[in-house]
Amino acid sequence: MKGSSRRAKRAAAAAGRRRGVLAAALAVVAVAGLTVTAVASEERSRPAQDRTLQAGLEALVKDGTVPGALMSVRDRNGRVTNYTAGVADIRTKSKVPTDGYVRIASTTKMFTAVAVLQLAGEGKLSLDDAVEKHLPGVVRGTGDGAAIDGRNITIRQLLNHTSGMTREMPLMPEGILPIRDRYFEARELLDAALTQAPTFAPGQERVWKYSNGGYVLLGLVAQKVAGRPLAEVITNQIINRAGLEETYYPGPGDREIRAPHPRGYLFAKDDKGNPVPGRLIDITRFDPSIAGAAGQMIATPSDVNKFLVALQEGKLIKPAQLAEMRQTVDSPGFPEGWRYGLGTIEMKLSCGITAYGHGGDADGFQSRAAITPDGRAVTIAVTNDEAGVPEVLAFFDKALCAQK
Structure with missing residues (x-):
């Protein structure tokens, strides 16, 4: 793993620096009789x-x-x-x-947002596109969420949480413990969110409400437009590009x-x-x-x-x-x-x-x-x-x- 390799190199370099610092300190002690204090950090603090x-x-x-x-x-x-x-x-x-x-x-939402904004910068989507343009027929609410419709939600509204998508996470009603070993597909998360009543109805003055479901939907938009899995898009276009x-x-x-x-x-x-x-x-x-x-x-x-x-x-x-x-x-x-x-x-x-x-x-x-x-x-x-x-x-x- 790249991270593990970097840590190994960093640890080896730090160890070398500490040995050098300690040797220098011992030399000073031999001359001046000073007390030795080991340097335990790569950075010297203020x-x-x-x-x-x-x-x-x-x-x-x-x-x-x-x-x-x-x-x-x-x-x-x-x-x-x-x-x-x-x-x-x-x-x-x-x-x-x-x-x-x-x-x-x-x-993670910052990374998902950057992936979407990169696609906008490349002209592959517009922030004011309706979700329907990129995922036709996918975003249709059911049950209490019947008012949700991808034709009335834009990518910008998903990004800034003004889409009306629910804040709730209906697949974990009893918290993390009962599902800690369960794997969920993104579409499964979205379908569950689409059963939940929206924050406001289409046509109502838009308000703000934080929505995890909205960002799950953004991830699906990004990977559809990019033509690659979201994890790969984020890894190649953000993590690797920034040297993370x-x-x-x-x-x-x-x-x-x-x-x-x-x-x-x-x-x-x-x-x-x-x-x-x-x-x-x-x-x-x-x-x-x-x-x-x-x-x-x-x-x-x-x-x-x-x-x-x-x-x-x-x-x-x-x-x-x-x-x-x-x-x-x-x-x-x-x-x-x-x-x-x-x-x-x-x-x-x-x-x-x-x-x-x-x-x-x-x-x-x-x-x-x-x-x-x-x-x-x-x-x-x-x-x-x-x-x-x-x-x-x-x-x-x-x-x-x-x-x-």
């Missing part, structure tokens, strides 16, 4: 700022409901610093791997996460569905096909930042498509100052800066990623998607605003 961010990350895991946290920060000069806190495994108490793999969940060696779209039947990775957890529930304090269930291994084009991908935090940089620097889509991507709409229910674009979120930060990115909540993993106009990128992930959400958001804002 002590004051790094201590602040490290302390904030450790605060997220202090009470144990979030077992582990990891973060990668790329400053505007391209310098990367990685952070970890807590434990990777509550049973063994092993350390969280630096820049380990995590499920990035709905951050630690990002991948899991294939059929792939329930694992590449090593190294922390384990993901969710709360045990009582008979009424309420969390049981102090009891966590390991949900690291499950089939992510239930999320498909809306949330199936896996990556390391530093690779997500590389993607954000490549996107902002015009390496993945043309300036016209990036401008379209960042045209936003009101997004009721999102944090104050956040608006949704085409597969990206505009985030007004507490320091007055605007960042663009996305977040994702897969069972066991909660992540947030964004980049500021001057190129500072932050991706944070924690290993429980049901705990500490406000605290993670507040710290994420703080990390993006730390410009010193």
